Amino acid sequence: MFGATLGDIIGSRFEFDRGNHTKEFQLFTKRCSFTDDTVMTVAVAKTLLETDRNASEEELKKALIVNMQKLGRRYPYAGYGSRFIHWVFAKEPRPYNSWGNGSAMRVSAAGWLYDSLERTREVARWTAEVSHNHPEGIKGAECAAAVIYLARTGSTKEEIREYVIKEFDYDLHESLEELRKRHRHDESCMDSLPKALVSFLEGNSYEDVIRNAVSLGGDTDTLGAIAGGMAEGYYEIPEEMIKQGKEYLTEELKEILCMIDTGRTDE
Numbered sequence: 001m002f003g004a005t006l007g008d009i010i011g012s013r014f015e016f017d018r019g020n021h022t023k024e025f026q027l028f029t030k031r032c033s034f035t036d037d038t039v040m041t042v043a044v045a046k047t048l049l050e051t052d053r054n055a056s057e058e059e060l061k062k063a064l065i066v067n068m069q070k071l072g073r074r075y076p077y078a079g080y081g082s083r084f085i086h087w088v089f090a091k092e093p094r095p096y097n098s099w100g101n102g103s104a105m106r107v108s109a110a111g112w113l114y115d116s117l118e119r120t121r122e123v124a125r126w127t128a129e130v131s132h133n134h135p136e137g138i139k140g141a142e143c144a145a146a147v148i149y150l151a152r153t154g155s156t157k158e159e160i161r162e163y164v165i166k167e168f169d170y171d172l173h174e175s176l177e178e179l180r181k182r183h184r185h186d187e188s189c190m191d192s193l194p195k196a197l198v199s200f201l202e203g204n205s206y207e208d209v210i211r212n213a214v215s216l217g218g219d220t221d222t223l224g225a226i227a228g229g230m231a232e233g234y235y236e237i238p239e240e241m242i243k244q245g246k247e248y249l250t251e252e253l254k255e256i257l258c259m260i261d262t263g264r265t266d267e
Ligand SMILES: [Mg+2]
Pocket: 035, 036, 037, 078, 079, 221, 222
């Protein structure tokens, strides 16, 4: 499962709106790195892999907090938000009513590991609630995971779009081009989800979706991570991209990501 991670790595060098808002750029350079989006995606993935598929809310949340704190502390300079890094080191971490896009960028494993859309959304909600328990934070995570589930189980993009509008009420009327015009760094779910969704819906391959997301500017690594997670549900990721992306990861991060077989890659 490399969809979110590759988007994070590719978008990393343009974060804080440092790019030129174009789809023409080199995917991997020396200035790329994995960031908090990858570390937390791995922490959530590890938790969901290690717990029973029918685990209770209490069990899952407890394990999520343990793994998110453990990995967060092992990679403390990955670029967390100031409130989240405080959460990572807190003795008794509590949710802090965040609507930040951190809930959506880490959730992709929930889109792959469960047999129903209802369970997918329930688990996605719990992964958000341990820190990002504002309704918009929860909504962002549920939506990102639901899109992956729908994409990987054969829904068309039109069906996915309709579901997202009906269930989550995101405004998807702006085109990629219109969104690009109002680029700015914004770390909210309310800003990032529609952008990631339109990047996915308007893309024609995994790589194209990532290029769409990064071209929007702003929080490019997280837009890449959310859109990349969705795109992996729908498209095969080119083997060469996975090979290149893995060069940026540590052994333990790679190992956990390889444990979720998406059937979309040859890893
Ligand atoms: Mg980041």
